[in-house]
Structure formats: structure tokens, C-alpha cells
Amino acid sequence: MPAADLVRTRCEACGSQLAYSAAAGSLECVACRSRVEIVHAPGDAVDEHAYDSWLATGAAPVALAGDQALACDGCGATTHGTDLSVACQFCGGHLVVASPVEGVVEPEAVLPFAVGGDAARDAFRSWVRSRWFAPGALKKVGDTESLHGTYVPHWTFDADTTSRWSGQRGDAYYVTVGDGENRRTERRVRWTPVAGTTQRFFDDVLVPASTQVPDRDLDRLGPWQLDQASPYRPEYLAGYATARYDVDPPHGLERAKDEMAPVIRGDVRSAIGGDEQRVHAISTAYAAVMFKLVLLPLWVATYVYAGKQWQVMVNANTGEVVGRRPYSAWKITLAVLAGLAVVAAVVVWYLASQGAG
Numbered sequence: 209m210p211a212a213d214l215v216r217t218r219c220e221a222c223g224s225q226l227a228y229s230a231a232a233g234s235l236e237c238v239a240c241r242s243r244v245e246i247v248h249a250p251g252d253a254v255d256e257h258a259y260d261s262w263l264a265t266g267a268a269p270v271a272l273a274g275d276q277a278l279a280c281d282g283c284g285a286t287t288h289g290t291d292l293s294v295a296c297q298f299c300g301g302h303l304v305v306a307s308p309v310e311g312v313v314e315p316e317a318v319l320p321f322a323v324g325g326d327a328a329r330d331a332f333r334s335w336v337r338s339r340w341f342a343p344g345a346l347k348k349v350g351d352t353e354s355l356h357g358t359y360v361p362h363w364t365f366d367a368d369t370t371s372r373w374s375g376q377r378g379d380a381y382y383v384t385v386g387d388g389e390n391r392r393t394e395r396r397v398r399w400t401p402v403a404g405t406t407q408r409f410f411d412d413v414l415v416p417a418s419t420q421v422p423d424r425d426l427d428r429l430g431p432w433q434l435d436q437a438s439p440y441r442p443e444y445l446a447g448y449a450t451a452r453y454d455v456d457p458p459h460g461l462e463r464a465k466d467e468m469a470p471v472i473r474g475d476v477r478s479a480i481g482g483d484e485q486r487v488h489a490i491s492t493a494y495a496a497v498m499f500k501l502v503l504l505p506l507w508v509a510t511y512v513y514a515g516k517q518w519q520v521m522v523n524a525n526t527g528e529v530v531g532r533r534p535y536s537a538w539k540i541t542l543a544v545l546a547g548l549a550v551v552a553a554v555v556v557w558y559l560a561s562q563g564a565g
């Protein structure tokens with residue numbers, strides 16, 4: 209197993225660990241607060257890769273080729289794995305892979321943490337407080353939960369699409385039917401077969417490149433402000449965990465096409481026009497497909513309640529909170545009983561007023 213070159217994450221002033229700080233926008237020592245700027249090479253920019261060229265290189269289809277040995281410069285222990293950044297399993301030191309791995313797509317952009325750990329904790333606490341149906345014990349969790357920061361890899365895809373379609377255009381018209389009392393106007397639709405071609409350029413269609421966070425949660429955490437992304441430097445990962453992608457580019461592209469499909473369908477409906485549309489077939493060609501790997505920041509709070517583990521996630525770019533929490537059985541019961549009491553009171557009042565009348 210090859211040994212990885214690691215980013216220097218040791219503070220020159222005190223020997224403690226450097227981590228990327230959302231507040232400082234640079235590396236900062238967790239102990240003495242010394243700062244180290246992240247230096248970008250001149251002309252460093254976020255570039256996209258041509259998908260067809262990448263496919264032609266026959267690159268390793270999955271990231272798991274990137275298995276490496278990460279030697280901690282603090283305690284000397286070696287951590288193995290495919291992660292881009294991880295905590296040393298013995299001393300908690302910040303291990304960040306510095307060098308690219310042959311055949312593995314490297315991140316091209318990173319959306320740095322903009323929400324710090326304290327702000328994420330506050331967001332988590334106010335989320336908990338706003339949950340009326342949450343059990344009381346959960347409201348105390350805010351102080352004791354574990355919170356860790358992670359970058360979740362995503363693919364972005366661009367594509368110039370041309371779609372040939374066929375269908376029917378429906379134009380409404382009105383006829384008068386019946387006689388006398390039954391005389392009325394009815395709406396009818398005249399259907400005409402139509403066919404044509406529509407084009408649309410898609411820019412930065414974002415799809416998860418990791419299966420570690422459920423898609424449903426990632427969808428709800430968005431949208432992300434991708435215009436705030438920086439060209440990738442591994443220093444941004446110091447102090448956070450970063451998995452490599454486990455959804456390879458071909459599977460990512462399939463998911464991106466699924467995202468494009470409803471937009472294209474909408475275009476086809478507009479092109480058909482009329483009052484109603486029937487779409488029979490759409491055949492789409494994807495040209496000039498470009499892609500890149502981008503890392504998105506997430507705080508994950510984990511807490512245990514009633515013997516189960518629950519998770520709350522904070523989008524560390526926008527502060528959006530998404531979580532799952534237990535419901536309090538007795539609070540829901542009380543709410544239902546309160547509702548029933550109102551109904552009963554209304555019934556009693558109604559019966560009383562009927563009796564009086």
C-alpha cells in the first residue's frame with residue numbers, strides 16, 4: 209500500500225494542530241490560535257474535465273483504488289484507508305492527503321466551511337427547541353451531542369442537450385349542445401400530431417458522489433452557493449473528515465441526466481404549445497459534457513435517544529438544518545386529547561343550544 213504525502217498540520221508556534229477556521233478563512237491552531245494562510249498558485253482556477261476524454265483514458269472506475277497509508281507526524285501511528293482527510297485513530301491528529309492518486313479523480317473545487325462549530329451547535333440547539341413534539345429529554349441533548357465536520361463529495365455536470373420529440377398538441381374549443389333547458393357549452397380538445405427539436409444547456413447540475421449521506425437529506429440541505437467555491441487546496445480539509453467518492457462519474461452522469469429530464473420535458477411542453485400537451489417520446493443527445501468533483505461542507509450532530517442514534521445535519525455553507533428526531537408519544541397524545549376536548553365542547557354547546565330552542 210503506497211504511503212501518502214500529507215499536508216503539514218502541525219502548528220510551528222506550539223506544536224498543536226492546525227484546522228481550517230470558518231471565521232478566519234485560513235488555517236488556525238486549535239490551541240494558540242496562530243494562523244497560516246492558504247496559498248493558491250497564481251492562475252489557480254476551478255476547471256472542469258471533458259467527460260469523453262476522461263472516459264477514453266480508461267481511468268479507474270471507482271475511487272476505492274486510492275487506498276493509502278497515512279503516517280501521523282504526531283504519534284507515528286499509521287492509518288489506512290481511502291479517505292482524503294481523517295483524524296489519526298490514536299491521537300486525533302489531522303491527517304490530510306496532499307498528493308493525487310493515479311486513476312482517481314481529484315477534487316477540483318471546495319466550498320469551505322462558512323458556518324463554524326459554535327454556530328452549528330447554536331443552529332442545532334434552536335432546531336431542537338423549535339420541535340414541539342420532541343421529547344423533553346432531547347431538548348437537553350444540545351449540550352452533550354457529538355458534532356463533527358465533514359466534506360461530502362459531489363459531481364457537477366454541464367451538458368449541451370438536443371432533444372428530438374414527438375407528441376400531440378391539444379387546442380381547446382367550445383361547442384353548444386342540447387336543447388332548451390339542457391342547452392349548455394362544453395369544452396372539447398382538438399389534437400394535432402406534432403414533432404420537433406429543443407435545445408438546452410445545463411450548467412453545474414449537482415449530484416451526490418457519495419452514498420454515505422442519504423440523498424433525501426442532501427436534497428433538503430440544498431441549495432448550495434457554488435459560486436463561493438474555491439479552487440481545491442487540501443489545506444481546507446484540515447480538521448474535517450473527507451471521504452473519497454464512491455459513486456463513479458458514469459453513475460454520476462446517469463443521476464445528472466435524471467435531474468435534467470424533467471426540465472427537458474418542461475421545454476418540450478412549452479414547444480408543443482396549445483392548451484394541452486401529450487408527450488409521446490423524447491430522445492436526448494448530450495454533447496460537450498463537462499464534469500468536476502466538488503467538496504461540500506456539512507456539520508453532523510449525532511445523539512442517542514431511547515437507545516437509537518439520531519442525526520441532525522447543518523449545511524456549513526448556508527446554515528440550513530435538516531434532521532430526524534424522535535416524537536414524544538405523550539405530547540402527541542395530549543395534543544390529540546386537546547383536539548378531542550374542543551370537539552366535545554362544541555358538541556355539548558350544540559346540543560345545549562338545540563335543547564334550549
Ligand SMILES: [Zn+2]
Binds near residue numbers: 221241242
Ligand atoms: Zn499553536
Ligand SMILES: [Zn+2]
Binds near residue numbers: 296
Ligand atoms: Zn497520531
